[in-house]
Amino acid sequence: MAKEHWRQKQSLDKYFLESKAKGFRSRSAFKLQEIDQKLKLFSSNISILDLGSTPGGWSQYISKKNHKKLNIIATDINVMTKINGVSFFQGDFTEKSTQETLINMNKNNRFNVILSDISPNKSGNKITDQYIFYDLISNILEFSKIALINEGKIVIKVFHGLGFEDFTNDCRKIFETVKFFKPKACRTDSKETYMIAKNIRYNSKNE
Numbered sequence: 001m002a003k004e005h006w007r008q009k010q011s012l013d014k015y016f017l018e019s020k021a022k023g024f025r026s027r028s029a030f031k032l033q034e035i036d037q038k039l040k041l042f043s044s045n046i047s048i049l050d051l052g053s054t055p056g057g058w059s060q061y062i063s064k065k066n067h068k069k070l071n072i073i074a075t076d077i078n079v080m081t082k083i084n085g086v087s088f089f090q091g092d093f094t095e096k097s098t099q100e101t102l103i104n105m106n107k108n109n110r111f112n113v114i115l116s117d118i119s120p121n122k123s124g125n126k127i128t129d130q131y132i133f134y135d136l137i138s139n140i141l142e143f144s145k146i147a148l149i150n151e152g153k154i155v156i157k158v159f160h161g162l163g164f165e166d167f168t169n170d171c172r173k174i175f176e177t178v179k180f181f182k183p184k185a186c187r188t189d190s191k192e193t194y195m196i197a198k199n200i201r202y203n204s205k206n207e
């Protein structure tokens with residue numbers, strides 16, 4: 001899409017305008033809001049990991065619930081400007097050292113909720129991009145086996161197309177419940193949707 005056309009489309013977008021009005025750094029905040037309204041993700045005194053957090057719309061949305069005494073840890077390969085109540089680590093999630101740091105930041109405890117809105121930069125080759133994407137989020141699934149509590153919830157952005165079915169099958173091996181939800185705030189022409197899974201199967205922790 002030509003840059004000018006994209007800008008025009010963005011400035012007419014109701015979620016874009018609402019995010020500006022409400023001070024959210026991204027229109028993505030409304031996707032998390034819809035998911036949360038549907039699933040009630042954030043009970044009191046829990047720890048949450050926000051993967052691919054920059055520029056910070058999701059972390060801002062969660063931090064507004066800080067009366068619930070939430071422990072919010074966010075990470076991104078790119079820097080994120082400070083948000084009160086959110087501890088941020090800049091790193092590549094695929095690196096083991098980043099994953100270890102995130103667990104250390106949670107005082108070596110497992111998280112109650114893991115969120116991923118990660119999407120890597122596009123190379124221009126759709127097939128390569130899908131491979132890179134599913135490789136990355138498969139990493140998140142593996143990580144969840146050691147970093148999420150048994151009754152925990154995980155929300156991962158996924159894209160329909162190559163890799164989607166295999167990934168869904170992998171999720172079903174690990175989690176008892178796997179569902180999909182496409183918030184209204186997702187662009188209609190986008191192939192993105194959100195996989196929401198909960199309750200780790202006993203066996204997958206012993207693999």
Ligand SMILES: C[S@@+](CC[C@H](N)C(=O)[O-])C[C@H]1O[C@@H](n2cnc3c(N)ncnc32)[C@H](O)[C@@H]1O
Nearest residue numbers: 026028052054055056057058077093117118119
């Ligand atoms: C769509 S944006 C996330 C928007 C964010 N949820 C918000 O509400 O503002 C996707 C993010 O994934 C990050 N990302 C891509 N690859 C990554 C990786 N390997 N490790 C960590 N973050 C990554 C990008 O830097 C980008 O900021």
